[in-house]
Structure formats: C-alpha cells, structure tokens
Amino acid sequence: MADGEADFNLPVITAFSFKGGAGKTTLLALLGSAALASGYRVIFIDTDSTNNLSSWQGAAVQNGYWPDTAQLHHTLDADRVTQIIDDAYDTRSADLVLLDTPGFATKALDQLLAVSDFVMSPIQLSQPDAVSAVATRDWMQAFYLRLGAGSPRPAHCFVANNVKNLSRLSVTEQKYLERARKDFALVKTMVPHRATLAMMTDKGPLGEIIKHQISEGYEGARISAGHSTELLELAMQVMNDVLSHNVWEAEDA
Ligand SMILES: Nc1ncnc2c1ncn2[C@@H]1O[C@H](COP(=O)(O)OP(=O)(O)OP(=O)(O)O)[C@@H](O)[C@H]1O
Ligand SMILES: [Mg+2]
Numbered sequence: 398m399a400d401g402e403a404d405f406n407l408p409v410i411t412a413f414s415f416k417g418g419a420g421k422t423t424l425l426a427l428l429g430s431a432a433l434a435s436g437y438r439v440i441f442i443d444t445d446s447t448n449n450l451s452s453w454q455g456a457a458v459q460n461g462y463w464p465d466t467a468q469l470h471h472t473l474d475a476d477r478v479t480q481i482i483d484d485a486y487d488t489r490s491a492d493l494v495l496l497d498t499p500g501f502a503t504k505a506l507d508q509l510l511a512v513s514d515f516v517m518s519p520i521q522l523s524q525p526d527a528v529s530a531v532a533t534r535d536w537m538q539a540f541y542l543r544l545g546a547g548s549p550r551p552a553h554c555f556v557a558n559n560v561k562n563l564s565r566l567s568v569t570e571q572k573y574l575e576r577a578r579k580d581f582a583l584v585k586t587m588v589p590h591r592a593t594l595a596m597m598t599d600k601g602p603l604g605e606i607i608k609h610q611i612s613e614g615y616e617g618a619r620i621s622a623g624h625s626t627e628l629l630e631l632a633m634q635v636m637n638d639v640l641s642h643n644v645w646e647a648e649d650a
Contacts, residue, residue, distance in 0.1 A: 407486050410639060411496040411513035411551070413506075415536065416529035420519035420558040422449045423594055424635075425495045430597060431632035433467055434604030437492040440485055441469040442478055444509060445499040457601025464605055475508035482512055502536070510540055513551040517639050519558040519588075520581070522566070522573035527580075530555060534581055552642050556635060557587040578645040584638035585645060586631060593624050603629060 410428065412421035422445070429439050443450035451471040457463040468491070470481050478496065485491040498509055510516060516537065520530045537553045544550055555577060560570060577583045588594075597603045607625050637643065 405486075405489055407482070407491060407494060408515060408640060409482060409494040409496060409513045410515045410517060410636075411498060411509060412519070413498045413510065413516050414500055414518040414520070414529065414533045415502075416520075416526055416533070417500055419521055419526060419529075420588070421500060422453070422497055423598060424517065424519050424556060424558060424588065425450065425497050426453055426597055427588070427594060427603065427628065427632045428636050428639075429467070429493075429495050430603035430605075431629045431636060432493050432495075433464055433602050434629050435633065436466075438466045438490065439468070440481065440491045440494045441467065442481060442494065442496045443469065443471040444473060444475070444478060444505065445497055446473060447499070450497045453598060453601065456599060457605070460601055460609075462601030462605035462609060464602065467602065473505070475505040475512075478509060479512050507540060507543065510537075510551060511544065511548070515639050516551045516553045518553070518555045520555045520577060520583070521559045522557055522570040522577065524573070527573055527576060530577070530581055553582060554639055554642060554644055555581045555583045556639070557583060559590045560587045561590050563587055563589045579647070582642070582644040584635065585643050586634045586638050588631065588635060591624065591628060593628060 412425045414421060425441065429441055432439050441450055441454065448471060451469060454463060454469040472478060482494055485494065496509060496513060498506065518530065518533050520526045541550050557574065557577065561567060566574060597606065600606050603625055
C-alpha cells in the first residue's frame with residue numbers, strides 16, 4: 398500500500414488486557430477483517446497458548462475464507478515476534494500487524510508491548526471489567542517506567558466492547574461508560590454485541606464471509622449483509638481511533 402521508501406509504515410496494534418474474555422481476539426479479528434476488506438495486507442501474530450486466533454485462521458482456511466493477503470504466525474517466543482515484524486518491515490510484505498496476547502503477565506509481555514506501536518484493551522461496561530481495567534492501565538504505566546524516558550512508547554487506549562445497544566445504553570452501561578471516559582483513555586467508537594462477531598470467530602474474516610455469501614450459487618444461511626458492512630465500517634472507525642488516539646478528554650466526559 399505504501400509507495401516510496403520514506404512513506405512506508407507498518408503499524409503494530411496489540412490487544413492486551415488482564416481480563417480474560419473481554420474481547421481481545423474478537424477485536425483483532427474484526428480490525429483485521431476490516432483492513433483485509435479494504436485491501437491491506439495483514440499479519441496476525443498469535444502469542445496465546447490457547448491458540449484462539451490460530452484456530453480462527455484454521456477454520457478460515459478450511460472454509461476457503463482465508464485471503465492470500467493475510468498471514469498468521471503462532472509463537473510464544475517474543476524474539477520470534479520481533480523477527481517476524483522486522484522481516485515484514487524489511488520486505489515491505491505487509492501493511493499492518495495485529496498481535497494477540499494471552500493477557501497475563503509473563504516475561505515475554507514487556508517485549509511484546511515494546512515492539513507495539515499501539516496497545517488496545519477491550520473493556521466491557523460492567524463492574525468486573527472496570528476493576529480489571531485499572532490493573533491493565535496501571536500495568537501499562539509501570540511498563541512505561543520500565544521502558545525508560547528515551548524509548549518510544551506504544552500509545553495505549555481502551556475500546557468499549559460488547560455494548561448491548563449502541564443507541565440506547567442501559568443505566569449500568571451508561572454509569573460505567575462515564576467512569577471509563579474519566580479513568581481511562583477510552584476511544585470514542587464503541588463495538589456492539591453482535592451475533593455476527595461470534596460467527597466471524599467461528600468462520601474467518603468477515604469480508605470474506607460476505608463475499609462468499611453473495612456469490613452465485615451460494616445456498617446456505619446468510620448473515621445480514623447490512624449488519625456486516627456496518628460492522629466493517631465501524632471497525633475501520635475503531636482502527637482510526639486507535640491509530641490517532643481519538644479518546645474522550647476530561648472536558649468531553
Ligand atoms: N462484541 C461482541 N459481540 C458478540 N460476542 C462477542 C463480542 N466480543 C466478544 N465476544 C465473544 O466473547 C467471547 C470472548 O471473546 P474473546 O475470545 O475475543 O476474548 P479474549 O479477551 O480474547 O479472551 P481470552 O483472554 O480468553 O483470550 C467470545 O466467545 C466472543 O465471540
Ligand atoms: Mg483471546
């Protein structure tokens with residue numbers, strides 16, 4: 398996608414949070430789906446021993462939904478992660494790296510965060526997530542101190558995920574949204590709860606599923622094309638928010 402040498406940029410977006418099941422893998426698959434649908438070449442790196450992202454790729458390959466513009470690497474070795482990113486940079490073979498982490502403190506975690514340009518933490522608008530998000534935020538702060546003043550630091554933000562109804566938040570969601578805006582760098586776009594996302598997790602990149610379902614001769618069940626297109630657009634908006642650190646400021650909250 399980049400033409401000249403000087404323009405080449407390979408952003409590394411990492412999903413990280415101490416709360417299991419908040420949506421790290423889902424958000425990465427969604428952002429990756431949107432980037433692939435927009436013609437970007439994407440490298441997914443799965444550093445989680447539960448292999449969720451790798452299983453997603455496995456299913457996608459089986460279904461014929463894995464485009465050749467996507468690569469997936471699974472490794473628990475942080476040095477290998479650095480090497481994959483360096484190689485992609487040197488060969489200009491990708492436009493975006495999406496890195497999934499297991500979400501618990503390991504020695505490798507610091508190294509994974511250090512090779513990231515952007516770190517994104519999903520948060521659900523509920524009490525348990527509000528508590529664990531504090532631990533995630535504080536871990537990032539401590540990580541910045543460990544990095545030292547001279548080193549480049551990844552920008553960190555939270556993304557509200559699994560929101561029941563974006564246009565009409567429940568009283569509880571509203572309460573935790575207000576808190577999250579004040580306490581965390583929360584990006585402005587929120588991701589709704591959608592069955593389509595669970596289906597994406599089972600089958601492969603969302604854009605590829607849509608392409609297949611609108612192709613001639615397809616007779617299986619269809620997902621709502623409107624919903625899926627809207628989700629891909631929303632995912633691009635989330636990605637832009639993450640890349641530009643478009644978060645709620647105190648005066649907006
Ligand atoms: N916005 C959403 N809409 C519907 N389902 C969602 C959404 N976000 C997450 N889920 C579902 O919640 C479950 C947990 O999500 P996911 O696996 O992405 O979390 P995680 O943070 O990666 O978990 P882990 O810490 O175990 O790696 C999955 O079944 C996923 O399909
Ligand atoms: Mg996961």
